[in-house]
Amino acid sequence: MPTVEACEAAQTCWFTCRAAALGGQTWSDGPLLWVREGDEQNLMFPQRIPADAVVRGVERARETGVRIIGAWLGTEVDTSALAAAGFERGWEPWWMTAAVADVGAFGAPGTSGAPGYPVDPRIELQQDTVDYTGEHAAYRDTLKVARVRPQHSWYAAAYDDRGSRNGRRFAGRAWSHLSGETAGVFDMVVWPRFQRRGLGSGLLRAVVAAAATAGAGNAVLNATPEGKLLYESCGFRQIGAGITWWLHLDQRL
Structure with missing residues (x-):
């Protein structure tokens, strides 16, 4: 049966394929993988989150008209850089x-x-x-x-x-x-x-x-x-x- 990591990989694939088909963008900045589609930008399951890379991601979002940024994470990841950038904790995906x-x-x-x-x-x-x-x-x-x-x-x-x-x-x-x-x-x-x-x-x-x-x-x-x-x-x-x-x-x- 699939692992949690396989669930995360499937969701990342879905986001990146949607972006490719619908005129969005996908890019990496160090350990961060970002996906933008329309006015939403998402950070996909990083293992670590450098503060400077988060700042660059937010700046790019503002420049391209993004209204909401989501970060998808495992529960063990240090989220202090997100909190410092103004992110707020949201709902918990239950992987099934x-x-x-x-x-x-x-x-x-x-x-x-x-x-x-x-x-x-x-x-x-x-x-x-x-x-x-x-x-x-x-x-x-x-x-x-x-x-x-x-x-x-x-x-x-x-x-x-x-x-x-x-x-x-x-x-x-x-x-x-x-x-x-x-x-x-x-x-x-x-x-x-x-x-x-x-x-x-x-x-x-x-x-x-x-x-x-x-x-x-x-x-x-x-x-x-x-x-x-x-x-x-x-x-x-x-x-x-x-x-x-x-x-x-x-x-x-």
Whole structure:
């Protein structure tokens, strides 16, 4: 089964591949690996954090219009340089893993539940979408990541028509990303009014199944307390925890 280090590597791969596909940047400064995408910049799992490199990273963020900087860390890392730069401690990622075979993502060959296809008919794997409008319209651009070839990222959307007279309603989304033989699951959400209808498990199984067709044998994710019970019901177990630190530049201009 994957280690915490493999979970961290999968998340780093996801961030750097997104940046490459969406016009962001990735760079190193000594032991620090930074990734910028849009108005967010992230520091990815350093083992040590030199104060001068943090200052340079924050200065670069200000120069490029970044509004928020996140630092993803193991719990044993000295964070004094982040605190000195104004970062504040945030939420704890709970690292969870599962064997693909335990997630329940597959049906019989030749059916809609075959590897790479959602078992739940309310779930669709997509490479483009018209679901995002108004203030959320820019999210459609992120689906460029699903169109990179060879494909390493998969996007699934959930729909629900319960109680609706106007057809199906967009209810949630999830991503998976292949890093080596590990499928990382990211950005999974079911909008509150559609929760407790089985859509979360459907999304999870769909994106894990899609990554399995490209060679994933295990899946990893970081959970919040709200999501942990769902992931456990789909075969995941917690193997460790991390910590995040955050700096909101729009509040310090």
